[in-house]
Amino acid sequence: MRDLMLCKRKKRQPFNKIEAWQLLSRRKAFTALPWVKVYVDRIRLPSGRVISDFYAIDLPEFVLIYAQARNGKVLCQSQYHYADDKTGLSLPAGCLEKKESPLEAAKREFREETGYMAQTWKFIGSYCVDSRRGCGKAHLFTAKGLKKISRPLTDEMEEGDIFFIPPSRLIEAVMRGEVISLAVAFLISLATNPSLAKGGSKL
């Protein structure tokens, strides 16, 4: 038991590094391209024990955008979430296309889904959706200085309204359980957290 030592910006990972699991072999267990790949990995734990069937799941990477208009309101969407069979409050999002960087995907998806462009973009971070099995990677962005340039391109699998909400109302929606996606709930909670002003790299 110990308190975390004071850590400066450059001193990353102030906690003890844990020995990695060793991947001994990997085989495809299930594939449904381009959506899902399941691997069964044979791994060796730091203790020496071998696990012969650890399942890792590969899903497409996606971007998610918290975009504020000049009046501070945030561009939101209502979205149907199949996994929960519910409509939830969401943010513009979409999958990376081949050879596209997360920022390129964020700009393209934002323009296509909302009809807006943004002047400044800030990269917040990339996260494995499930830190053990994988389940895809979420690349999170904030954007400012919005300008309407076209109509949204409709996609019948991503159908939903577009509207603007003040940040204070948005975090209340997270508290009330109106945000169903973990990634969306995270980005809203972080973007409305006063600490964010200190971090993040402007792109």
Add this chain to the structure above:
Amino acid sequence: MRDLMLCKRKKRQPFNKIEAWQLLSRRKAFTALPWVKVYVDRIRLPSGRVISDFYAIDLPEFVLIYAQARNGKVLCQSQYHYADDKTGLSLPAGCLEKKESPLEAAKREFREETGYMAQTWKFIGSYCVDSRRGCGKAHLFTAKGLKKISRPLTDEMEEGDIFFIPPSRLIEAVMRGEVISLAVAFLISLATNPSLAKGGSKL
């Protein structure tokens, strides 16, 4: 385009409800119990279009706990995240056992992983890890009034230090990318968000 109408606590989902996708049939595409199930669903979109191969993924439900000692510091763990091959800052977590409620699982996992008990528990919310495909459900809790009652039970797949960090330092760790799990990053961002004091139901 419209602003969100002022919504009171009892008026849930102030945004338009979107018509649900209709599940026409489901078959198991891949099963590795108790870890992974992949279903292939035949669904009808609101437009009438039928998708014959929408993949839904079932992973175990888990709990995650943001527990504060009387001095306000938060009980953290360092944890190896296989999906990213990195050690990250994490919070006590674990899977639900059969017939266990999320709160029961949270109390059990917390005691087993840390050797602590907590006096008060607050349920924050349940989230699909992936709001389209599923990938398990995360049940989030905060806890206060910690009391050490035993040694942690070691689990060689969840090996890691236990230590306490002030909330301000914890949200900084999220900003610096030292938190790898999306669910952990979300719970920290929400718990350190001043708005949380207003919401959540005490258990």
